[in-house]
Every structure is written in C-alpha cells, then in structure tokens.
Amino acid sequence: NAGVTQTPKFRILKIGQSMTLQCTQDMNHNYMYWYRQDPGMGLKLIYYSVGAGITDKGEVPNGYNVSRSTTEDFPLRLELAAPSQTSVYFCASSYGVRQPQHFGDGTRLSIL
Amino acid sequence: DAKTTQPPSMDCAEGRAANLPCNHSTISGNEYVYWYRQIHSQGPQYIIHGLKNNETNEMASLIITEDRKSSTLILPHATLRDTAVYYCIVSPGDKVIFGPGTSLSVIP
Numbered sequence: 001n002a003g004v005t006q007t008p009k010f011r012i013l014k015i016g017q018s019m020t021l022q023c024t025q026d027m028n029h030n031y032m033y034w035y036r037q038d039p040g041m042g043l044k045l046i047y048y049s050v051g052a053g054i055t056d057k058g059e060v061p062n063g064y065n066v067s068r069s070t071t072e073d074f075p076l077r078l079e080l081a082a083p084s085q086t087s088v089y090f091c092a093s094s095y096g097v098r099q100p101q102h103f104g105d106g107t108r109l110s111i112l
Numbered sequence: 113d114a115k116t117t118q119p120p121s122m123d124c125a126e127g128r129a130a131n132l133p134c135n136h137s138t139i140s141g142n143e144y145v146y147w148y149r150q151i152h153s154q155g156p157q158y159i160i161h162g163l164k165n166n167e168t169n170e171m172a173s174l175i176i177t178e179d180r181k182s183s184t185l186i187l188p189h190a191t192l193r194d195t196a197v198y199y200c201i202v203s204p205g206d207k208v209i210f211g212p213g214t215s216l217s218v219i220p
Contacts, residue, residue: 004155033207042199043156043210058207090155098144101208103155 006104013081021076023091031094032074036087081111121215130187134200137181149196
C-alpha cells in the first residue's frame with residue numbers, strides 16, 4: 001500500500017518556466033489537497049478537491065491550477081514560475097469529511 | 113473556520129507526559145478538533161480528532177473542555193522521537209487550515 005505518492009521529490013526551475021507536480025493515491029480517497037510550506041512556517045492550503053471533476057480554492061491559489069479527472073490523481077500546475085513559489089509542496093488525501101488526512105513526502109521546489 | 117491559539121514552543125522531559133494546550137474559543141457546533149504533527153521536514157502525520165468527548169488512541173489522548181473552547185493533547189510517555197511541531201486545527205472537516213503550531217522538544 002503506497003499511500004500518497006508525490007513526484008518529483010526535488011526540482012529546480014527557472015523564472016517563467018512551467019511544471020506539473022504529480023500526486024497520486026491508491027486508497028480510493030474522495031478528498032485530495034495541495035499545501036505549500038515556506039521555511040519555518042505552517043502549511044497553507046492551495047487547492048482541494050472533494051471528488052473527480054470538483055475542485056475549489058484554498059487560502060493561496062494564485063499562480064496555481066489543478067485538475068481532478070480521476071479519483072487517484074490530483075496534479076498541481078505552475079504556469080509561470082516565480083521566486084515566491086519556492087517552497088515545499090505537500091499533497092494529502094482523505095476518505096471523506098472529518099476523516100484523517102494522509103500526506104505524501106513532499107516536493108521541494110526552488111525557483112531561481 | 114475557527115481560529116486556534118497554541119504556545120509557540122514547549123519542552124518535555126523524556127518519559128514524562130507531554131500536555132499540549134490549544135485554545136479555540138470561537139469553535140462552532142459542527143467543528144471538530146484535529147491534531148497533527150510534523151517531524152522535521154516530513155509530511156504531517158494525523159494523531160487524533162474529536163468533537164466533544166475525550167478521545168484516546170495508540171498515540172495520544174485528546175481532552176476537550178465541556179464548553180469546547182479549549183483542548184489538550186496528551187502524549188503519555190514522551191520519547192525523543194516525539195520531538196516535532198504539533199498542530200491543533202478546528203474545522204468542520206471539508207478543508208483543514210494549519211496554523212503555526214507548537215514546537216515540542218523532548219529532552220533526554
């Protein structure tokens with residue numbers, strides 16, 4: 001049982017480049033989430049999804065896009081990378097409302 | 113979502129109980145109290161959650177006051193591996209907003 005898998009683990013981007021952070025879960029969870037964590041800070045919710053085809057904004061959605069075409073996958077897209085998006089990105093999933101969230105190991109992204 | 117207040121840091125001697133407080137005076141009737149922890153730079157780990165009754169599992173106990181305005185997470189016998197940032201979150205459950213948490217240091 002792999003749980004929540006994030007790829008890549010590390011990435012360096014140049015300003016203006018684009019990339020997709022991948023997140024997949026094998027627990028058949030309905031809810032999925034994307035967070036970012038800046039150094040020494042708590043997690044900030046970027047986007048979340050309550051099921052395939054349904055997404056909603058969190059606290060800090062600007063500069064990001066998401067899609068949820070399947071239950072398993074919830075990719076996060078950065079279109080025009082900016083230095084302010086340098087952060088650690090965590091994906092999480094849960095079975096439903098009020099159920100514990102399971103987190104991946106994170107993607108460490110640097111934009112130079 | 114209701115706001116929570118936690119002390120920024122705490123120390124605990126190894127083998128002793130760690131009692132981590134959380135204030136959530138604006139909690140509403142449908143909001144649960146969740147606790148997660150984050151060890152170093154790993155992804156957060158779920159610990160426990162509750163609505164109004166005290167809860168216990170293999171990791172910890174959660175004590176919620178009768179008026180639900182505050183709660184305490186208890187790690188009964190803290191070990192060095194419990195050194196982490198502990199997050200208290202109040203949420204109806206559809207989305208979870210993390211605050212800065214409490215940095216717990218377990219001291220030998």
